[in-house]
Amino acid sequence: MADELKIDSGALIFATLADVYLSSGMIDEAILILKDGLVRNPGYTLAKIILGRAYYMNGDINEALKILQEVYAEAPDSENTNLYLGHCYKKLGDNENALKYYEATLKINPENSEAKQGIEMLKAARVEEKPETVTPEKTEITVPAEEKEEEKLTPTTPEPTEVTIPTEEKVTEEIKAEETPIEEKSEEVKPEPEEEKPTEEKAEEKPETVTPEKTEVTVPAEKKEEEKLTPTKPEPTEVTVPTEEKVTEEIKAEETPIEEKPEEVKPEPEEEKPTEEKAEEKPETVTPEKAEVAVPADEKEKPEVVGKTKEEVLPEIGWAEKAEKQETPLEALDAPMRRLLDIKTVKGAFICSRDGLLIQNYYDRPDIEELCALIASVISDADESFKFLQKDSLERGIIEKPDETICVVATGESLLTVITEPKTKPGLIFVYARKIIEEIKEILE
């Protein structure tokens, strides 16, 4: 290409060559060629855009802006011009203009990932800025430097409630955020009007009790003990949780903020509250999953999780909320699976992972785990073969045996297997399975 350019110095190929140079990091060479080429072809817009990009890559933002604005005046519908204008303004810290150009880029090409990314980053930056505009109450609270850093690091999810909450409420929430970050999230999910009144009290009380040390933060030891003894007393400070059980859990959460998350989900901390009242209050369906999530009281005091950052903890909270909404993930599978099992010729069904481990079983058979592993092995073998053959992947399969038919549907990392009688119409199974599969996907993934 360089040779071609030597032969015909007026050729427009210089832009392509410059682009190649840019791609390989030879920015200076690219700028040189572009400048030279533009002298001969001053109206060549593409070359100008590439030059703008080259300047941007070189860190010469003002030069880049100058040339890109020039191009923009001529052709405002150029995707790359808008994109690099966005980049330049972003670099200069002019977020409004940056956003404007990124949005313009997306209007031209909604698939432009760089623009999308840019907008996301700008929005994220905005969200991060918000907490800095703290109400006067917050400034009174002495927050340890480490905590502040943690908060900055956490991906602050955009939550409409935070924006709309009146200042007093916001203050209490912020105070809580420092002490028990988990509560904050649950608050956003279900804001309850009842607790709005007592928040004022809390706002007044909390600043007095808050100390730089996380463990000692909230309640004096005596007070805690009192509260533990009388767990049924509804605490005005707790915004989110309606049950008294959770009240006591949260009191404990103040002592060890991070470890307690799962407890908010599980409704059966027997060790903590042996009173009869609590037993009554417990939700009817206490499932094994919740039991798994629950952390024994001894473990709570262990410093395992204390070192965790908020980022590490947040996903767990999301899961916990999910579990709160729907009894447990696997229980939620029951309803769709029952519909499938209602078909007369269906003997049973089960869900297993692609590596052959049973997830949920609806087939009364002693060797179910073995069957599960064997079917998974057949499916993964077939899948590998098809990948090798056609760069294709297996979606479902029917294996016919003399005594039964096995219908397998792959759903991401799991396999839904339905065992039917030999004469079952597999079409019917797949019609049902397709509907169920969406629900399973949602639950499991």
Next chain:
Amino acid sequence: MKLNSIIKLSKVFGAGLVSNDGFIIDAQFTIGYDAEKFGATAARIVNRIRKSLDVEKASAIFYTQKSVFFIRETEEGIFFAICHKDANIGLIKIKIEQTLKKK
């Protein structure tokens, strides 16, 4: 075996018969499809089903993102056919059964 009757069905890419060790006995495929590869794959999958699920005469249909793969163990060997995913699978299945019965 009259593979022609299967091949002429709409959206069928090809069909064939392969031995247990994956060697092609007979095959008819449209251009661009490697009968040997498909044959070997069919043999591999049938062997796996036979071993894992303890089936004497394995028979299976696999749906992939692009196509549908029929495999059926017969006395002569392993029969296999491949068609587009939008093909009438039911019709092809019936045709395969008829063809295999006739030999």
